[in-house]
Amino acid sequence: MHIPENYLSPATCAVMGAAALPVIAYSANKIKKQIPKQKLSLLGIFSAFSFVIMMFNIPLPAGTTGHAVGGTLIAILLGPECACISMSVALLVQALLFGDGGILAFGANCFNLAIVLPYVGYAVYSIVSKLLKSSKGKYVGAFLGSYVGINAAALCTAIELGLQPLLFKTAEGQAMYCPYPLQVCIPSMMAGHLTILGGAEVVFTIAMMRFFEKSSADLLHSESPSKKSSIAVGVLLGIITCAVPVGLIASGDAWGEWSVSDIKERIGYTPIGMKDGFLTSFKALCPDYSIGNMPDWIGYILSGIIGISLIIIIFKLFIPNKKTKVDYD
């Protein structure tokens, strides 16, 4: 679901960036003012979980792949504002270091994955859990929220990609950026997300909710969580990171994330915007989560470790050090 470089026109990227920026600023401001200290320290951990879960590629019947995102999970456990910031940082690291998602398209990716997904997912979760007040209502809400959230994000991505050939064409009628129109983009993108990937997102969200409820509930609610809870979360993150090479089993790219040469093979020409567009010469340090000549699985694990560590460091560096309020009364 990450839109690569030059699949969207610079104008679209600017519009999507302008749409995403106020929401990100609002979320950051709300986190700064309202989110308690113990939840702030979890932002990096959840962002890392989201990053690593996006490395598990799931094969789809049409020869493409996809992955769960985990945005609704963060929104449910920490709030949609925290989910927005966590996802944005994960997307930034993916774009800059691993070339997963374009740098120009960062605003669009943030809009889809860091805004639409968590906010829509959380809205559905809130409504359902309020309607069904039993203990199971929360899980039904999470089920529906995560499913609707990921599909809403996929729909937005499909619309953004599908609008490109309608808006930007050469004199010969060739597409300048993404060559597939809405009638191709929407069914292709939604087919995978309505079936397998939506299911994967639901399974991940429910499983993680259950884990945090059973093993590490005090991490979310207590000001001084036990060491056992922190160790449990760290071990889980470590196990998932070591298991990321499973994502390599799914060969092929996600729909709409092909390289320029693949696009040429598919449609017979290279869209001019992709050939001579902005940042075409930019090469990520670890493209496609591979590191130099290392075997793929080692490179994949190392990329996961580097990404997770960087995300946690970024959060620790930039999150304000809130002092515990003392009640003198």
Place this chain on the structure above:
Amino acid sequence: MINNDLPDWLKSDNKSPCITKKHRDIKISAAKAFLELMTKINNNTYTYKTNKIDTRIRLLGVLAMIVLTALSKNFMFVVLMAACILVRIAMLSQENIRSLFKTIVPVFLFSVFVLLPACLSNHTQTTVLVLSKLLVCNSLVIILSLTAPYNEIISGLKIFALPDMLIFTLDLTLKHIVLLGKICSEMLSALKVRTISESKEIAKSVWAIIGMLFFKTKQASIDTERAMECRCFNGKYSAKQKIHFSVLELIYVAFVIFCVVAFVYLEITQ
């Protein structure tokens, strides 16, 4: 009859000249620098409680990792080390991460500036390799200094068969930095508290503090000499006790061995 008139000295305008920004900055920056230094040392003493791996083992491990990183011609090994360092940095506290970046960013920027000609003459790969090595090595040293007590680091130097005189000098330097730093920050605080009106003469007060510090230094050195005499200290440090290997220390040693194996493997297969 009560005279309600104000005394003349109270009616007169305050002729104290305004403090200039330059003089104010001298006082504030000096006090801030000393306070920062004292905070760093105070925080370091806290590492006694958190430091679980023997500092001598860590010192040896860090040295081994620096040597391996510097010798490596394989970029993959440097990336592997960088990944390990990033994990370690991610486990540090927020304050430690901030102080690490405060130190490492200027060093990195200066190195980029120095290596810019190499980068511009199409030696980008070499530039990236050198910069990565620099980041890894610096991070290793800074993490050690942030997470290990200073006096244990100094006493750990004994295992490298360094002369006692060097260890003695380092030990005394650190002790006197703490001692004189405390005196200096107390004098600066006293000056700040006692300064009611603002004066152009503030720079003179700073010089007075430096002079006072000189006398205190002299006194401290005499006291140290007498204390050494009383304790029959002849400048020789006694042999260290044996290292006890706990689980954490064994894990650390296993990690260093893994680094050595990875280095050898990657250098052979290059």
